[in-house]
Amino acid sequence: MAKEKFYAVQKGTKPGVYLTWAECEAQVRGFKGALFKSFPTRVEAFAFHLNAIPAAAPAVTPAAAPAVAKAAASASVSVPKTAAVPLATAPTLTMYFDGGARGNNSKDSSFPAGSGTTISYSPNPSTTPPSTVFSYSHYLSHATPPATNNSAEYQGLIDGLAFIDKAVKSAPHAVRQTLQINIFGDSMIIIKQVANQ
Numbered sequence: 001m002a003k004e005k006f007y008a009v010q011k012g013t014k015p016g017v018y019l020t021w022a023e024c025e026a027q028v029r030g031f032k033g034a035l036f037k038s039f040p041t042r043v044e045a046f047a048f049h050l051n052a053i054p055a056a057a058p059a060v061t062p063a064a065a066p067a068v069a070k071a072a073a074s075a076s077v078s079v080p081k082t083a084a085v086p087l088a089t090a091p092t093l094t095m096y097f098d099g100g101a102r103g104n105n106s107k108d109s110s111f112p113a114g115s116g117t118t119i120s121y122s123p124n125p126s127t128t129p130p131s132t133v134f135s136y137s138h139y140l141s142h143a144t145p146p147a148t149n150n151s152a153e154y155q156g157l158i159d160g161l162a163f164i165d166k167a168v169k170s171a172p173h174a175v176r177q178t179l180q181i182n183i184f185g186d187s188m189i190i191i192k193q194v195a196n197q
Contacts, residue, residue, distance in 0.1 A: 006045035011035040015123065016131035017045045043163065046121070046133045047170035050091075090180040093167075094130060095119045095160040097185045099152025101140070113140040113147035115156035119163060134163045153187040 007024035009015045012031045018024040021038075028034035039045040096118050103111025116137045120130035136159050140147040147155075160183070168176055185191065 005038045006042045007038050008045035008048040009036045017049050017133045043166045046167045050171040050175045090178055091123045092125050092180045093121050094182045097156030097160050099156045101147045101149050101152050104149045113152050115152045117156045117160035
């Protein structure tokens with residue numbers, strides 16, 4: 001079985017992380033000065049992709065709700081205190097998470113349950129559409145104790161924050177100082193708990 005590869009494009013028609021050589025090649029073929037590389041993990045590919053952001057960019061504070069800043073901080077992601085770059089042009093990671101359990105609060109662990117997380121990235125949201133850099137689903141059936149809607153929602157949040165934590169820690173300092181992280185979910189209990197309400 002062939003090893004999985006992830007292809008990162010720093011400079012090309014559409015910089016991003018791609019799952020196949022054909023997708024990557026379409027972004028770099030004929031592009032003067034193209035810069036791309038393959039990696040064994042998605043996190044390494046995304047970190048390489050993040051290096052495309054100019055190092056001179058000043059710090060920016062996320063404009064998201066306090067829950068977003070607190071969630072990012074809990075994942076060991078630095079949230080700067082000053083704002084100097086308009087948020088519409090700051091490099092942005094956007095995470096969506098969700099989860100559910102068909103037999104919510106049931107003692108029977110045979111009911112299906114699961115969570116999902118998708119993360120997209122744009123180096124400049126005002127000019128560059130986001131590209132998906134992480135998408136993950138987590139099957140939670142037969143869990144002990146049986147999964148609930150809340151535990152499935154939390155699993156989606158945890159999976160996404162784990163990816164963000166690894167990717168941001170391996171990114172250049174200038175990126176960590178300017179990166180805006182937006183996290184969206186529909187679980188009011190998680191939003192209130194993360195916001196300490």
